[in-house]
Amino acid sequence: xxxxxxxxxxxxxxxxxxxxxxxxxxxxxxxxxxxxxxxxxxxxxxxxxxxxxxxxxxxxxxxxxxxxxxxxxxxxxxxxxxxxxxxxxxxxxxxxxxxxxxxxxxxxxxxxxxxxxxxxxxxxxxxxxxxxxxxxxxxxxxxxxxxxxxxxxxxxxxxxxxxxxxxxxxxxxxxxxxxxxxxxxxxxxxxxxxxxxxxxxxxxxxxxxxxxxxxxxxxxxxxxxxxxxxxxxxxxxxxxxxxxxxxxxxxxxxxxxxxxxxxxxxxxxxxxxxxxxxxxxxxxxxxxxxxxxxxxxxxxxxxxxxxxxxxxxxxxxxxxxxxxxxxxxxxxxxxxxxxxxxxxxxxxxxxxxxxxxxxxxxxxxxxxxxxxxxxxxxxxxxxxxxxxxxxxxxxxxxxxxxxxxxxxxxxxxxxxxxxxxxxxxxxxxxxxxxxxxxxxxxxxxxxxxxxxxxxxxxxxxxxxxxxxxxxxxxxxxxxxxxxxxxxxxxxxxxxxxxxxxxxxxxxxxxxxxxxxxxxxxxxxxxxxxxxxxxxxxxxxxxxxxxxxxxxxxxxxxxxxxxxxxxxxxxxxxxxxxxxxxxxxxxxxxxxxxxxxxxxxxxxxxxxxxxxxxxxxxxxxxxxxxxxxxxxxxxxxxxxxxxxxxxxxxxxx
Numbered sequence: 092x093x094x095x096x097x098x099x100x101x102x103x104x105x106x107x108x109x110x111x112x113x114x115x116x117x118x119x120x121x122x123x124x125x126x127x128x129x130x131x132x133x134x135x136x137x138x139x140x141x142x143x144x145x146x147x148x149x150x151x152x153x154x155x156x157x158x159x160x161x162x163x164x165x166x167x168x169x170x171x172x173x174x175x176x177x178x179x180x181x182x183x184x185x186x187x188x189x190x191x192x193x194x195x196x197x198x199x200x201x202x203x204x205x206x207x208x209x210x211x212x213x214x215x216x217x218x219x220x221x222x223x224x225x226x227x228x229x230x231x232x233x234x235x236x237x238x239x240x241x242x243x244x245x246x247x248x249x250x251x252x253x254x255x256x257x258x259x260x261x262x263x264x265x266x267x268x269x270x271x272x273x274x275x276x277x278x279x280x281x282x283x284x285x286x287x288x289x290x291x292x293x294x295x296x297x298x299x300x301x302x303x304x305x306x307x308x309x310x311x312x313x314x315x316x317x318x319x320x321x322x323x324x325x326x327x328x329x330x331x332x333x334x335x336x337x338x339x340x341x342x343x344x345x346x347x348x349x350x351x352x353x354x355x356x357x358x359x360x361x362x363x364x365x366x367x368x369x370x371x372x373x374x375x376x377x378x379x380x381x382x383x384x385x386x387x388x389x390x391x392x393x394x395x396x397x398x399x400x401x402x403x404x405x406x407x408x409x410x411x412x413x414x415x416x417x418x419x420x421x422x423x424x425x426x427x428x429x430x431x432x433x434x435x436x437x438x439x440x441x442x443x444x445x446x447x448x449x450x451x452x453x454x455x456x457x458x459x460x461x462x463x464x465x466x467x468x469x470x471x472x473x474x475x476x477x478x479x480x481x482x483x484x485x486x487x488x489x490x491x492x493x494x495x496x497x498x499x500x501x502x503x504x505x506x507x508x509x510x511x512x513x514x515x516x517x518x519x520x521x522x523x524x525x526x527x528x529x530x531x532x533x534x535x536x537x538x539x540x541x542x543x544x545x546x547x548x549x550x551x552x553x554x555x556x557x558x559x560x561x562x563x564x565x566x567x568x569x570x571x572x573x574x575x576x577x578x579x580x581x582x583x584x585x586x587x588x589x590x591x592x593x594x595x596x597x598x599x600x601x602x603x604x605x606x607x608x609x610x611x612x613x614x615x616x617x618x619x620x621x622x623x624x625x626x627x628x629x630x631x632x633x634x635x636x637x638x639x640x641x642x643x644x645x646x647x648x649x650x651x652x653x654x655x656x657x658x659x660x661x662x663x664x665x666x667x668x669x670x671x672x673x674x675x676x677x678x679x680x681x682x683x684x685x686x687x688x689x690x691x692x693x694x695x696x697x698x699x700x701x702x703x704x705x706x707x708x709x710x711x712x713x714x715x716x717x718x719x720x721x722x723x724x725x726x727x728x729x730x731x732x733x734x735x736x737x738x739x740x741x742x743x
Contacts, residue, residue, distance in 0.1 A: 094132060099177050099186055102130055114153070118191060128172060131187040134179075152269055153185050159268040160187075162237050167230040169250055169266040189266070194253050197223075197263060198246035201316065204259075215316070215390040217383045219259045224313055228376035230265040231309060235302045235372060238274040242300050243267060244308035245290045246315070272300055288727075289321055293335050293363050303365035306372045310360035313379065316390060317353070318345035322361065329652070335363070348389060352382035406431065406443075406462050413437040413464070437464055438566075438622055438737050441686055554704060555618045555692050559741035562617070567594035567736045575611035577721075585724075590734075596724035598628065598731045605731075606634045606644075608721035609738075615717035616743040620690035620701070621735050623722070625651045625683055628731020633691055634721035643715060647700055648725065649689050653681040655707060657700060659714040671698075671710045678705035694743055 094104050094117060102119040109116050114133035121128050133153055160171040173188035194200065204215065227249060234241055241248075252262040270285040286295055292307035294300065314322050322339035323330045333339075339361055341354035356378045362368045369375040408417060416435035431443060443462040553559045565572040569589050576594060577587040585598045587607030598605035614635070623631045630650035637644030642663040649655050656673035679702045680687050692699035696713040699706055720740065724733040 094134075094179065094184070097179055099130065099132075099179075099184065100173070100175065102128065102188065104130060119188075121188075127191045129189050129191040131189070133185050134182050150185055153187070155273075156268045156271065157187055159234075159239050159271045159273070160189075162239065163234060165230055165233040167226045167263050167265060168233065169264040190264075192250040192252060192264065194251040194261070196247045197249040197251055200251045200261065201246060205319075215259055217386040217388045220313075220316055220388075220390065221380050221383050222260045223263060223316065224309070224376055224379055226263040227265070227309055227312070228372050230263070231305050232371065232373040234265075234271075235305070239268070240272045240274060240300050240302055241265070241268060241305050242270045242272055242295065243286050243290075244305050244312060245287050246312055274302070288330050289323070291331070291334060292365065294365055296331060296334065301365050302372065303368045306360055306368055306375050307365075309372060310357055310375065314339070314342050314357055314361075317342050317349060317357075317388070319390065320345050346388065346390075348387065350382055350386050350388065353379070353386075353388070356382045406433075406464055408433060408437070408464060431462055433464065438686075441622070441624070441736070443684075553618055553741040555620075555690060555699070555701065556694075556741075556743065559618060559743045561739065562614070562742045563612070563738060563740035565738045566592075567621075567738055568592045573611065574609040576609050577607045581605075592736075594722065594735045594738075596631070596722055596731075596733050596735070598724045598726040601726055601729075604630075604646075604648075604723050604725035606637075606646075606721045606723045608634060608637060608639055608719045610639060610719060612719045612740075613717055614693075614720060614740060614742065616694045618690060618692050618741040618743065619720050619738070620688060621722060621738040623649065623687050623689050624685065624734045626732040626734060627683065627729060628724055628733065629727035630654075630723075630725040630731075631689075631733035631735075632723045632725070633689060634719070634723055635691055635693060636715040636718040637721060638715070638718050644718065644721075645691075645693075645698070645712070645715060646723065647689070647691050648723070649679060649687060649702065651681060651683055651685075653677070653679045655679065655700065655702070657698065657708065657710060659712060661714065669714070671712055672700070672708045674708065676702060676705070676707040678702040678707055 093107070094115070095106055097104050099119070101122050103122055104117040104119045106118050107115060108118050108129065114131055117130045117132065119128050119130045120126070131153075133150065157171060157174040160168070161174075164170075169189055169192075171187060171189060174186070176183060176185045178184070227244075231241065231244070248265065248267045250264040250266050252264060254261050290308040290311050292300075292304045295304050295307075311322060314320070322342075323333040323337070325333070339358065342357050343349040343351070343354050356375070359378075360368050360375050369378060406419060408419070412433060414435065416437070417433045419431045419433060420429070433443070441464045443464065553561070563572065563574065565574065567576075567589070570576050570578065576589075578589070580586045583598075583600045583603070583605075585596075585600065585603075585605035587594075587596055587605070589595070594607070596605055596607045619633060619635055621633065625631050628651075630648050632646060632648040632655075634644050634646055642660065644660050646658050646660060647655070648658070652675075654673070654675045657671045659669045659671060661667050661669070688701075688703050690701040690704075692701070696711045698710050698712055700708040700710075720738075722733070722735045722738075724731040
């Protein structure tokens with residue numbers, strides 16, 4: 092329910108500024124004194140299954156945020172004006188009232204500085220950087236002195252108050268205490284893992300945040316300001332592994348003008364063990380200030396790269412061509428012709444991904460070329476055919492990614508739990524082996540420009556156990572198979588829908604997954620396979636033995652980085668879920684727009700996980716014995732869109 096135009100106490104909500112897992116933020120007017128404020132709200136509406144952000148859990152974090160801010164009084168911490176609850180249209184709304192800063196965040200300010208520096212040649216100088224770090228460290232030290240650990244230090248969580256006398260030295264205001272932790276809390280408190288992966292210290296990945304955890308995040312933020320780079324690069328699984336196992340390169344590697352002492356200070360603050368860092372965030376700042384004294388160092392302002400849109404087309408082929416494979420030529424709008432190799436065993440709705448084939452942008456770079464296959468039945472089926480390449484007309488794509496804005500929120504809980512055990516268990520050698528192998532697999536796939544499925548479109552025999560009865564053979568083109576796949580949009584704009592001859596799950600909410608269930612199914616011992624293509628976001632996967640009513644289910648997650656895990660969800664709270672197995676496998680085709688045939692074999696307590704017909708894990712669990720099946724989209728950092736087709740179930 093949008094609150095624009097509503098009245099909360101003496102505040103009139105004018106327009107939505109942003110939204111995320113911890114509610115929505117509105118620009119509002121404090122009518123009696125005609126002052127603009129920012130109001131953060133959450134609403135007690137029923138949350139559609141299986142979104143884990145229940146109102147009760149969010150309210151608890153919301154109240155904790157209000158309590159944390161109320162305890163603090165510092166010139167570089169965004170203050171709290173008001174807190175309360177009200178009822179609007181029979182819904183309970185909790186709200187926080189804070190100052191409105193139209194200048195935006197430090198993250199936005201740094202991007203603007205980078206853009207202007209490219210034109211004017213005016214980067215930030217050493218003392219400008221010291222000024223920013225001084226304010227951030229001062230705010231954090233004040234919070235630590237009051238037994239509060241922020242746990243989500245990053246440029247986006249520092250708001251800006253402009254300084255007209257010296258534009259390069261704005262005032263910082265630390266905001267968003269939504270996942271702050273009180274060090275005085277009971278030792279029995281659940282070890283919830285929350286934060287932003289780029290800035291998370293190793294101990295935070297284990298749910299053991301301490302004050303030095305904020306120092307680690309501030310050191311990464313400082314590293315980024317100095318160099319224009321994060322010390323750890325790659326996908327989310329790679330970044331988390333590096334936090335735990337890899338020593339960062341010195342900042343001077345990227346910015347040679349930095350003094351050697353700065354390298355020593357930053358690297359000490361980024362020590363893997365919190366006790367090896369500076370004894371306080373204030374001590375880190377003073378060491379950094381001393382190292383920067385007399386320096387002529389400036390920031391490295393990276394170029395802002397223009398985003399490049401993908402070109403999407405639809406290619407119609409016959410069912411015979413789908414089984415045997417074919418070669419087609421497409422004519423692009425600029426007159427170029429591109430050869431498309433359709434692999435044997437192609438399926439309806441399959442995406443073929445070709446890099447660098449789109450019309451170049453104004454920067455001279457080219458985007459991706461995405462071909463959606465539509466398979467049409469043949470009237471006659473010749474026993475043999477000599478397929479000559481033909482030219483297919485470029486048709487408007489009937490499959491488009493939803494135009495839903497990416498949203499952010501502070502929890503990010505799902506992905507951290509998912510990746511954590513993988514990183515700890517496999518260790519450096521195991522992970523390196525998996526990652527290198529998966530990378531080689533990805534290279535071989537991209538070289539041909541296709542994603543090989545190795546599955547004949549006409550094969551209906553159970554290839555996993557070779558026994559069982561085919562109970563569901565659903566191409567997922569529509570909802571006509573009498574299993575009642577979920578369709579529609581929930582309050583977070585997450586969707587389940589049939590688009591372009593395939594079934595699509597999307598989740599715009601950062602750090603959350605969205606499951607789309609076949610509500611009329613109930614399987615106990617079975618094999619469930621489905622073709623999955625991750626168009627955007629972090630991962631997709633399979634839900635099985637689910638109970639829609641009480642939010643219990645198994646979730647087999649498969650990431651675009653080649654990672655996987657299996658969790659058991661015993662209620663609607665993520666904190667209560669159980670990790671059963673996790674890892675990384677070269678059998679998973681990594682990257683976006685790659686087709687993966689994923690499957691689960693559930694027979695009693697034995698649960699087998701498959702990717703592209705290869706067994707990648709086998710575990711025992713008797714949490715749930717039967718229930719519904721479904722598919723998932725999981726977001727981490729941007730809109731998640733995952734496309735599914737050819738769902739098959741064999742009962743055992």
